[in-house]
Amino acid sequence: MTDTSDSASETTDLRDRDPEARARALQSLLTEKGLLSADAVDDVIGTYEEEIGPQIGAKVVARAWTDPEFEERLLDDGIAAVAELDVQVDDEVMELRVVENSPDTHNLIVCTLCSCYPWAVLGLPPTWYKTPAYRSRAVDEPRALLREEFDTEIPDDVSLEVWDSNSEIRYMVLPQRPPGTEGASEDELRELVTRNAMIGVERLA
Amino acid sequence: MDGIHDVGGMDGFDDLPPDEPDDASPFHEEWEGRVYALWVAAIASGAFDLDEFRYALERHDPAFYLETPYYERWLAGVESLLLDADVVDREELADRAAAFERGEAEVTDTPGPSLDELSEGVAEVYQTAREPVDPAFAPGDEIRVRKCHPDGHTRCPQYVRGVRGTVEAHRGTHVLPDANVRGDERAEPLYNVRFDAADLWGDEHTDADGVHLELWESYLTEP
Known part of the structure; x- marks a missing residue:
């Protein structure tokens, strides 16, 4: 048997070690080389634990529901429209395409080849999104997947369109505004928007 | 390559793990966040790009790919690419990991790039658009x-x-x-x-x- 990567076999003994120790070891070596500081490690972790997450996407969706001109810009150039809002996103971080649910179309996001995800607006993906179980099934039997795993029923007369994010273009779903929310403020609407609705595994009641 | 990563349409994987609240940390263990920061620093340093990183993960042994937690696979990928790029030395890395396991090493407090500088490096890697080339196909084709x-x-x-x-x-x-x-x-x-x-x-x-x-x-x- 041949190995396509020399280093894959070289690291075999490292793999027997505790990942915690290996991560610290690599961090200490990169730190000594001036590539990474302890502060930057804390900042990266803090950013994805506190600052960048589905709350950014929720803000975007609530604005789109209340401002048709913003919605138009969002559907035209996702990240540029997001960067207009008071959020920690710069308009060059990624190309973002927002796909809009309607009474007759439901959209679903997946990355079958790895775990591509619109992290600038939703944060880092939840565990289930990265599993072969989700990635394999989302493209061929998404209705059964949504029903069995998320209690989400997509009616037969609603078309289901799946977006497999295989390039550096990232996708986010713009869910439909729930009925009965006509009088709600943008802040109140934001509270209704979930991460799963922006991936498309959930419909907002 | 027709690797184990290319799972679209495959059958027989287990049920999904439980969902996590929207405000949950994306890291289940403290070291997972550390691995993510290592990846950010390594990508930002230019030691490898997204394609090389994905290819490294695709070449993992299929059993390892399926059985190993996500951020541990990332760690293995970052390690192998930094070894390939001669950013770190294999023996030094193995010795250091052993020392951390024994509790005999610590991370020094040395200055490095700020989060903003690292983020710029990462954003650059995501910019894959180049000068326009005439397309052979048009919408509707x-x-x-x-x-x-x-x-x-x-x-x-x-x-x-x-x-x-x-x-x-x-x-x-x-x-x-x-x-x-x-x-x-x-x-x-x-x-x-x-x-x-x-x-x-x-x-x-x-x-x-x-x-x-x-x-x-x-x-x-x-x-």
Whole structure:
């Protein structure tokens, strides 16, 4: 048997070690080389634990529901429209395409080849999104997947369109505004928007 | 390569793990966040790019790929690429990991790039758009994906190969991952292509209507 990567076999003994120790070891070596500081490690972790997450996407969706001109810009150039809002996103971080649910179309996001995800607006993906179980099934039997795993029923007369994010273009779903929310403020609407609705595994009641 | 990573349409994986609240940390263990920061620093340093990183993960042994937690696979990928790039030395890394296991080492407090500087480096890696090249196809065109099984890195999943679809949009000109991973930066028109789910899977074996992907021009041919 041949190995396509020399280093894959070289690291075999490292793999027997505790990942915690290996991560610290690599961090200490990169730190000594001036590539990474302890502060930057804390900042990266803090950013994805506190600052960048589905709350950014929720803000975007609530604005789109209340401002048709913003919605138009969002559907035209996702990240540029997001960067207009008071959020920690710069308009060059990624190309973002927002796909809009309607009474007759439901959209679903997946990355079958790895775990591509619109992290600038939703944060880092939840565990289930990265599993072969989700990635394999989302493209061929998404209705059964949504029903069995998320209690989400997509009616037969609603078309289901799946977006497999295989390039550096990232996708986010713009869910439909729930009925009965006509009088709600943008802040109140934001509270209704979930991460799963922006991936498309959930419909907002 | 037709690796274990290319799972679109496969059957038989387990149920999904439980969902996590929207405000949960994406890291289940403290070291997972550390691995993510290592990846950010390594990508920002230019030691490797996204295509090389994905290819490293694709080449993991299939059993290892399926059994190993996500951030541990990332750690193995970052380690192997930093070894390949001679940023770190194998023996030094193994010795240091052993020392941390014994509790006999610590991370020094040395200055390095700020988060903003690292983020700029990461953003640069995500910018794959290049000078426009005239597209051969236009929205509305029928195409067929080439039936091709390259043994290297590709972003053309197996399930669309040989299948007929419709160009929905021209997405500009982007670096071709298949060549870029070999250090050959070439840019090609990129298209969003929609496939009827029935053409991909057969009418009886799908409950989707359409599947959309981005496909580079060299993946495509006349219908």
